[in-house]
Amino acid sequence: MVEINTEKLSKEMNDTLIHRACVMRSGMYLARYLIYKNRSVDAIRLLGRCSVHDISKIQNTEEFMSLASIVDEIDAMHDVEHILSDKQANAISLHWKGNSHHPEYYDNPNDMSELDLLEMACDCHARSRQYNTNLIEYIDTQQDLRFHFDNDHLKKLRSYCLALVELTKHDDYSSVLGDTFKIGFNLKDSTMEKLENFDTECYKDLKTDRLFLKREKTPDFASIGYAIYLRDGTEIGYISVKFNNFIEYKIYENFLGNGYTLEALEAFINMSVMDEVFVTVRKGNSCAVRDLESLGFKPIECTENTITYRYKKPYKKLEKINDNN
Numbered sequence: 001m002v003e004i005n006t007e008k009l010s011k012e013m014n015d016t017l018i019h020r021a022c023v024m025r026s027g028m029y030l031a032r033y034l035i036y037k038n039r040s041v042d043a044i045r046l047l048g049r050c051s052v053h054d055i056s057k058i059q060n061t062e063e064f065m066s067l068a069s070i071v072d073e074i075d076a077m078h079d080v081e082h083i084l085s086d087k088q089a090n091a092i093s094l095h096w097k098g099n100s101h102h103p104e105y106y107d108n109p110n111d112m113s114e115l116d117l118l119e120m121a122c123d124c125h126a127r128s129r130q131y132n133t134n135l136i137e138y139i140d141t142q143q144d145l146r147f148h149f150d151n152d153h154l155k156k157l158r159s160y161c162l163a164l165v166e167l168t169k170h171d172d173y174s175s176v177l178g179d180t181f182k183i184g185f186n187l188k189d190s191t192m193e194k195l196e197n198f199d200t201e202c203y204k205d206l207k208t209d210r211l212f213l214k215r216e217k218t219p220d221f222a223s224i225g226y227a228i229y230l231r232d233g234t235e236i237g238y239i240s241v242k243f244n245n246f247i248e249y250k251i252y253e254n255f256l257g258n259g260y261t262l263e264a265l266e267a268f269i270n271m272s273v274m275d276e277v278f279v280t281v282r283k284g285n286s287c288a289v290r291d292l293e294s295l296g297f298k299p300i301e302c303t304e305n306t307i308t309y310r311y312k313k314p315y316k317k318l319e320k321i322n323d324n325n
Contacts, residue, residue, distance in 0.1 A: 004196045006070070006220065012068035016057045022126035022323045023053045026319060030122055042118065049101070049119045054243040056098045061220045064096065066091045078131040080138040083145060102323040103147050106178065110150045117153065121160035135161050162176045195222055198243045202273045207231075208263050228264050236260060239268055262291045263313045269295065269311060273301040276312040283307055 027050030030044035057064055070091045076082060084092070096104035101119035103109035113119070122150055128135040139147075139161055145156055205223050208214050215228040218240070225240035230252070237251035237260070247268070251261045269277060279297065281288040297309035 001196055004192060004198075006186075006192045006196070008068045008071050009064075009192075010185055010187045012064065012071045013187065014183050015060075015071065015074065017053060017183055020055075021148045022129055022173060023122050024050050025173060025176055026050075026122040026125045026164055026168070027119075027170075028051075029171075030118060030164055033167060034118075039041070043126060045115055046118045046122070049115060050122055052241075053101075053123065054095075055170050057095065060094070060098065061222070066094055068285065071132075075131065078127055078133055079137075080133055080141045081145075101138045103149070107211055109148055109197070110153050112149075112153060114156070116222055117157050119162060121157055121164060125161060125164040125168070129168075130177065145276060170194050179185065195243050198222070203271070206271050208226065208267045211236075211260060211264055211267070213267065224267070228260070237264070239264055241272060241274070241277065244278075245254070245274050245276060246280070249279075256287075260295065261288075265291065266295060267290055269313075274313075276310060278308055279308050280306050 027047055031047050034043040058065060061236045070088050076087060096102040099105060100116050101123055103112060106112060125135055128138060139158055143149060203215060205215050210231060212229045212231060216225045216227055222243040223240050227235055227240060228237040229235050236255040239249040241247050279292060292309045297311045299307050300310045301308040
């Protein structure tokens with residue numbers, strides 16, 4: 001099970017939100033500079049990039065969890081001469097590969113576009129303000145350690161960073177770094193408490209007469225997923241359960257009509273440690289409705305297009321043992 005450390009998750013969320021605010025502020029300065037240089041279109045495009053900068057950290061659960069695992073080391077990582085450890089590089093790699101303002105997004109860092117370099121300059125500048133480091137020294141040092149740009153790309157990046165340093169020399173970023181802006185985003189609530197107790201170790205691979213359900217690694221720490229196979233190894237579908245007790249499943253079209261859905265669902269529900277589970281299906285999906293109701297699911301909520309079903313495991317009453325001795 002992926003460890004749910006609410007303190008680290010909260011710290012990562014706060015850092016991400018503050019960083020995004022700093023990047024937006026740096027982007028506004030650099031956009032004004034671009035307009036002055038008769039590059040209004042680039043200014044607009046840069047502001048568009050800055051407005052969604054690092055949004056993947058929030059939208060991608062796997063990425064967020066990976067970065068949260070090293071959040072306590074973030075101060076050291078912004079030392080201008082810091083060399084990433086294998087653990088740090090592995091944790092950040094998912095973010096790099098999904099965001100083109102990082103050289104590691106490309107096989108060749110010199111494939112970065114002009115817009116990528118502009119966003120990268122805002123990113124590095126924002127971090128230098130957050131952690132009070134020397135931006136130009138950081139760029140020059142990391143060029144040899146990590147970036148490896150050609151002269152043209154390095155010259156452009158340095159010029160944008162130098163412009164930002166000059167443009168912001170009278171701005172201490174207190175509006176986004178001062179006490180008045182502190183977010184205090186604390187993820188420790190009943191939801192996280194439930195996640196901390198979502199013990200995936202209870203879920204093992206299981207077999208039925210015709211099927212084999214194999215546990216798979218899921219990027220979402222709040223779910224448990226299985227691939228469904230025939231006994232000959234043919235994959236025919238999948239099934240998963242979320243921490244909020246909702247089940248999702250699908251049998252691929254070529255294998256419908258053989259009772260596999262019912263067989264997989266029944267085995268999965270019997271194995272689940274949850275006392276009750278829910279499934280939402282489309283209205284008009286008579287096959288799904290028939291399968292669910294045959295297992296004892298009851299409809300509890302309807303919308304214009306869907307029906308939500310609930311299954312509650314039968315309460316097992318302990319029988320008193322008569323002691324005739």
